[in-house]
Amino acid sequence: MKIRNITLVGAIVGLFIAAPVQAEQQQMKPISKAELWATTCFQCHGAEGQSAGGAIPPLAGYPADIMAQQLKAIKAGTRPSTIMKRHLMGYSDADIDAIATYLGSLKP
Amino acid sequence: MSKFNRRSLIKGLAASGIAFPVMSALQGCSAQPSKNTKPHVVVIGGGFGGATVAKYIKRFDRNIDVTLIEPKTEYMTCPGSNWYLAGLIDVKSLTHNYEALKTKHNVKVIHQIATDINAAAKSVTLDNGEVLNYDRLVVSPGIDFIYDQIEGYSEEVAEIFPHAWQAGPQTHLLAKQIQEMPQGGKFLMVAPPNPYRCAPGPYERISMVAAYFKEHNPTATIMILDPKKKFSKQALFYQGWQDLYGQMIEWYGAQDGATVTKIDVESKTAYSDFDEITADVINIIPAQKAGKIAFKAGLTNETGWCPVDQDTFESTIQKDVYVVGDSSIAGAMPKSGHSASSQGKMCAAAVVSSLNNLPMPETRNVNTCYSLISKDWGISIVGVYENRENRISGIKGAGGVSPMGMTQQERKMEADYARGWYKSITMDVWGS
Ligand SMILES: Cc1cc2nc3c(=O)[nH]c(=O)nc-3n(C[C@H](O)[C@H](O)[C@H](O)COP(=O)(O)OP(=O)(O)OC[C@H]3O[C@@H](n4cnc5c(N)ncnc54)[C@H](O)[C@@H]3O)c2cc1C
Numbered sequence: 001m002k003i004r005n006i007t008l009v010g011a012i013v014g015l016f017i018a019a020p021v022q023a024e025q026q027q028m029k030p031i032s033k034a035e036l037w038a039t040t041c042f043q044c045h046g047a048e049g050q051s052a053g054g055a056i057p058p059l060a061g062y063p064a065d066i067m068a069q070q071l072k073a074i075k076a077g078t079r080p081s082t083i084m085k086r087h088l089m090g091y092s093d094a095d096i097d098a099i100a101t102y103l104g105s106l107k108p
Numbered sequence: 109m110s111k112f113n114r115r116s117l118i119k120g121l122a123a124s125g126i127a128f129p130v131m132s133a134l135q136g137c138s139a140q141p142s143k144n145t146k147p148h149v150v151v152i153g154g155g156f157g158g159a160t161v162a163k164y165i166k167r168f169d170r171n172i173d174v175t176l177i178e179p180k181t182e183y184m185t186c187p188g189s190n191w192y193l194a195g196l197i198d199v200k201s202l203t204h205n206y207e208a209l210k211t212k213h214n215v216k217v218i219h220q221i222a223t224d225i226n227a228a229a230k231s232v233t234l235d236n237g238e239v240l241n242y243d244r245l246v247v248s249p250g251i252d253f254i255y256d257q258i259e260g261y262s263e264e265v266a267e268i269f270p271h272a273w274q275a276g277p278q279t280h281l282l283a284k285q286i287q288e289m290p291q292g293g294k295f296l297m298v299a300p301p302n303p304y305r306c307a308p309g310p311y312e313r314i315s316m317v318a319a320y321f322k323e324h325n326p327t328a329t330i331m332i333l334d335p336k337k338k339f340s341k342q343a344l345f346y347q348g349w350q351d352l353y354g355q356m357i358e359w360y361g362a363q364d365g366a367t368v369t370k371i372d373v374e375s376k377t378a379y380s381d382f383d384e385i386t387a388d389v390i391n392i393i394p395a396q397k398a399g400k401i402a403f404k405a406g407l408t409n410e411t412g413w414c415p416v417d418q419d420t421f422e423s424t425i426q427k428d429v430y431v432v433g434d435s436s437i438a439g440a441m442p443k444s445g446h447s448a449s450s451q452g453k454m455c456a457a458a459v460v461s462s463l464n465n466l467p468m469p470e471t472r473n474v475n476t477c478y479s480l481i482s483k484d485w486g487i488s489i490v491g492v493y494e495n496r497e498n499r500i501s502g503i504k505g506a507g508g509v510s511p512m513g514m515t516q517q518e519r520k521m522e523a524d525y526a527r528g529w530y531k532s533i534t535m536d537v538w539g540s
Contacts, residue, residue: 031168031457033469039164039453040474043446043533044525052535054528055521082510082522083488087474090492090506 034098037091041103049106061108068100146173147463150232150242152222152401154178154206156185156445157248157433159537160452161459162215168460175216175240177232181205183538184275186306187445188530193283194316196483202275204538225405227426244459246421247407247414248433248448249399250274251305254412257395258298259370268373269390272313273305285389286317292327296387298368298378299334303413304396305434305443307340308489312479313391315345318353319482331387332359333380335367340442341479341487341509348481368392398435405429413437418495419471420458421451430455438473439500441493446529447475449537471495478526486510486522 041059046052049060059067073079075088075096088096151162154176162176188202209215220234225245232240253271255262261269272282289295295317299310314330321328338361339345349357360366365381372379377386397403397412407414407423414431415424418439423429432455433448441447454471461468473493480486492506510522 028169028464028466030466031461031469033472036453036457036469037472040450040472042536043449043474044476044529046532047536047539052528052531052539054531055524056528056532082518082525083476083490086490086506086508087476087492088506090472090474090494090503 032098032102034095034102037095038099038102041099049103049108058108059103060106062100062104064100064104067104068097071096071100146171147243148173148175148241149244149246149459149463150174150240151176151246151248152225152232153248153250153399153433154180154183154209154217155248155250155433155448156533156537157250157448157452158246159183159206159209160449161246161248161430161432161456163209163213163537164453164456165459166213166215168456169464170214172460172463173216174214175218176206176209177218177220177222177234177240178206179219179221179235181219184279185445185530185534186273186275186309187533189272189275189279190309190313190316191480192279193286193313194319194480194483196316196319196480199280204534206538208539222401223404225401225429227405227429230428242428243463244428244430246430246432246455246459247399247402247405247435248431248452249401249435251396251434251443252398252400252403254395254397257301258368258392260373261371261392261394265371265373266392266394269371269392271393272391273300273309273393273396282389282391286320287324289325289328289388291325293325293329293388294386295321295328295330295389296378296385296391297330297332298371298390298392299332299336299339300393301335301395303443304393306477307442307444308345308477308479310393311339311341311345312481314357315348315353315479315481318349318356321356322353328356330357331385332357333366333368333378333382333385334359334361337362340477341489343512344487344510345479345481347512348485348487352482352485396434398431402431402435407431407435409437411437418498418500419454420462420468421455422458430459439493439495440502441473441475441491441500442477444475444477445533446477447473449533450474473500476529478522478529480523480526481519482523484516484523485519486524486526487519488522488526 044056045059051058074081074084151158162174165174182203184203191197206217222232224233270278270281272278368378368380370379398408409415414435416436421430421432432451434443450473475491478488487510489509490507492503493500
């Protein structure tokens with residue numbers, strides 16, 4: 001009697017537990033290309049876009065549309081840069097928009 | 109059902125005295141067969157590659173347990189170590205620890221050497237005998253040296269003619285020799301053959317040694333004997349050397365017969381077809397290969413480096429084992445800290461995606477190597493890489509070196525950005 005109860009509880013709990021565990025796993029969305037690519041910007045601009053105290057400006061909290069505009073101007077050569085143009089030539093304008101949108105979502 | 113809170117359900121059941129079956133129910137429905145319900149990733153090596161992987165796996169998915177194996181409690185970076193030789197910075201600013209990885213990112217750090225990998229049993233053995241099981245293993249052990257390409261050279265001789273190509277005691281030894289060199293003495297560098305870590309590193313070092321001599325030993329001379337025909341950012345280095353250091357530096361390459369084949373410790377002489385050169389300080393940077401553990405675990409091929417999938421960095425030899433950083437064969441990417449960290453992020457995304465049965469995002473690796481020619485003169489090289497036909501390849505039109513003929517202000521900006529890069533990347537890898 002006692003044993004049956006425990007098994008029953010176990011089975012019910014199993015049902016309830018299994019669902020949220022699975023739900024949690026399903027909640028993890030694929031890592032987006034924009035996020036993954038943006039993490040490489042941190043190597044110069046500071047982790048999570050936060051200032052590391054050096055000369056390269058931090059990126060977090062930058063409005064996405066302004067950032068995208070600036071990046072496209074740098075890529076086109078109408079905004080001067082020492083190194084950013086050489087990086088940006090490796091990204092399409094659509095990539096730049098997606099990365100800027102991701103970085104714009106980070107808290108300053 | 110979605111309103112059910114897992115924790116309060118367990119708490120409620122525990123209060124009614126039936127916690128035990130709950131636990132077994134939890135384990136019974138877990139996808140992982142191990143005792144641990146969370147997947148476990150072991151990372152070997154806490155340098156630029158390994159520390160990045162450990163941190164970024166937790167960043168992408170904090171439900172994965174990550175254990176980092178690194179013998180050192182303090183890691184001194186090679187980047188910046190040349191600046192230290194010139195007296196521009198101190199050792200403290202080059203040294204990083206693992207506290208933030210432990211406390212902020214919940215990475216378990218074990219300060220041991222991994223002595224063996226059993227890929228069939230999916231386990232790693234440590235120096236202290238401990239055996240760790242893994243679901244995925246990432247290996248980033250950096251480099252090891254090939255001592256037998258130069259007659260008379262050995263691991264012991266490297267304690268007399270330091271390479272300083274792994275930062276630490278070797279760096280201090282070389283700094284001391286430079287400082288104690290007699291006035292008007294000769295500094296000789298025996299440069300390494302390709303491929304080696306940090307393509308412009310030897311030539312940045314020459315610049316920094318020259319900067320030191322210019323101030324403290326102005327009649328000193330510097331010679332480089334190089335088994336290569338050319339080197340990274342050569343035109344930019346030449347311009348800087350000529351402008352700043354006049355006749356102090358002489359470079360000879362393979363075309364001059366400058367491949368050193370023999371060394372004599374007693375007389376401090378390097379032999380090559382070019383000439384017999386005697387010097388006061390000799391900095392031999394030997395040929396390189398993947399870190400020891402990569403060989404022990406059978407992760408290397410005939411090149412002495414580790415072949416990997418060009419997106420995920422999974423070994424093409426051992427399943428569920430990944431190799432990043434200097435030890436890996438990463439297509440056209442040079443071996444650098446910037447590359448290792450970029451690869452570490454791609455690899456972290458690959459490991460997290462695979463453990464969650466999710467698709468892997470498209471990869472885009474980047475490299476940047478800043479070099480200082482003097483305190484106020486910086487230059488850089490950039491590459492942006494995609495996987496093209498199964499090889500990490502530079503994107504055409506992107507990347508390249510700083511232009512010749514930069515203004516003094518631009519050179520100064522690049523020098524300041526080089527220092528900014530150092531702060532940012534070390535913060536990204538070991539810091540907050
Ligand atoms: C003088 C010099 C200047 C440089 N300058 C730059 C620069 O300006 N920019 C740049 O991007 N790169 C630079 N580099 C290159 C950079 O240092 C390397 O490319 C980078 O460190 C590679 O990272 P990694 O993770 O592969 O190896 P490492 O950073 O060497 O890390 C490997 C780690 O693994 C640990 N390890 C090894 N074996 C084991 C084991 N069996 N068990 C546990 N732990 C183990 C080691 O203790 C070490 O901490 C420079 C290099 C030199 C020599």
